[in-house]
Amino acid sequence: MKAKILATIACIGLFIYGFTGIDQPSNPPKEVLEHGKKVFNYVCAPCHGKDGKGDGVVSSTIFVKPRDFTSGIFKFRSTESGNLPTDADLYESISLGFHNTAMPSFSQLTPEDRYALVEYIKTFSERFSNPKEYPLNVVMPTGAIPLSPESIAKGREIYLRMKCWECHGVSGKGDGPAAQRGFKDDWGNKILIPDLTNPNEVKRASTVEDIYLVFTTGLNGSPMPSYKDVLTDEERWHLANYIYALIHGIALYDGKTIEELKSEQ
Numbered sequence: 001m002k003a004k005i006l007a008t009i010a011c012i013g014l015f016i017y018g019f020t021g022i023d024q025p026s027n028p029p030k031e032v033l034e035h036g037k038k039v040f041n042y043v044c045a046p047c048h049g050k051d052g053k054g055d056g057v058v059s060s061t062i063f064v065k066p067r068d069f070t071s072g073i074f075k076f077r078s079t080e081s082g083n084l085p086t087d088a089d090l091y092e093s094i095s096l097g098f099h100n101t102a103m104p105s106f107s108q109l110t111p112e113d114r115y116a117l118v119e120y121i122k123t124f125s126e127r128f129s130n131p132k133e134y135p136l137n138v139v140m141p142t143g144a145i146p147l148s149p150e151s152i153a154k155g156r157e158i159y160l161r162m163k164c165w166e167c168h169g170v171s172g173k174g175d176g177p178a179a180q181r182g183f184k185d186d187w188g189n190k191i192l193i194p195d196l197t198n199p200n201e202v203k204r205a206s207t208v209e210d211i212y213l214v215f216t217t218g219l220n221g222s223p224m225p226s227y228k229d230v231l232t233d234e235e236r237w238h239l240a241n242y243i244y245a246l247i248h249g250i251a252l253y254d255g256k257t258i259e260e261l262k263s264e265q
């Protein structure tokens with residue numbers, strides 16, 4: 001009976017899902033939070049810690065450290081730089097996990113479990129209950145430009161002009177001059193820069209839309225900035241096509257030096 005009531009509450013939550021947590025803090029029923037806590041302690045705490053500080057028993061054994069939820073800072077979002085993630089972003093992170101890190105996909109958990117987890121992990125940071133953080137500015141990845149050699153070439157020109165290569169390298173292999181010095185995230189942990197020519201190294205960026213979101217929103221808490229205010233929407237779609245082509249091996253870096261590539265422009 002209790003399970004049935006819980007499932008009903010969770011379903012109502014899912015029904016309004018996407019509408020909560022964007023304009024104002026969400027206010028989930030107590031039962032949902034209790035359920036979220038139970039699942040979290042069992043499934044997530046070994047990495048993220050019972051208090052959500054990212055210090056679970058497994059954390060010392062892995063290189064990319066689990067997120068400290070008390071900071072209220074999240075990398076993969078559909079919201080503008082500095083904003084909190086939406087409930088749907090957190091739901092997606094739990095469902096997909098992060099490639100090339102210890103965080104697996106939890107798509108085998110029921111939607112009710114995942115919804116309850118979203119609500120529960122938000123309780124670790126006061127940012128989520130602060131009305132001043134809302135409304136969140138959501139970026140809609142619409143208006144993609146069809147993939148073509150012309151679009152990819154324009155994207156490469158933007159990649160060079162915006163100096164993505166300072167970190168990612170001219171070839172996208174993650175060997176830019178800034179990367180040689182090494183990166184740390186806001187929590188003081190070392191982070192790796194992915195080889196953008198290797199689909200196994202990127203954490204989330206797979207579709208053109210994912211890629212567009214990464215450099216439009218920036219990855220909060222990491223050195224990866226947002227380019228929303230410095231590039232037009234059209235430029236960002238050409239750039240997304242170029243990165244997509246790099247990741248999926250459609251257009252490979254052709255071995256030219258930075259000087260040669262610059263002189264082509």
Ligand code: HEC
Nearest residue numbers: 043044047064065066067074075076093101102103106117
């Ligand atoms: C085996 C370890 C492990 C487990 C278990 C785990 N995570 Fe993670 N999680 C990580 C790591 C590592 C990261 C950091 C990824 C990064 O920085 O790119 C992370 C990051 C996250 C993020 C932050 C994403 C962002 O955008 O910054 C969320 C949300 C998250 N985990 C939720 C969960 C939930 C909920 C569970 C339980 C269902 C869970 N994780 C279980 C290792 C784990």
Ligand code: HEC
Nearest residue numbers: 162164167183191193202203204205214215222223224227
């Ligand atoms: C100051 C250094 C820096 C600059 C400049 C930079 N990046 Fe990044 N980028 C990073 C770091 C560091 C990461 C890895 C972050 C992480 O995983 O925590 C990253 C990750 C990425 C990812 C992979 C995300 C994933 O799913 O794993 C893409 C795609 C990307 N950057 C594209 C770009 C593009 C395009 C530009 C230029 C418009 C750019 N970056 C400029 C540092 C930089």
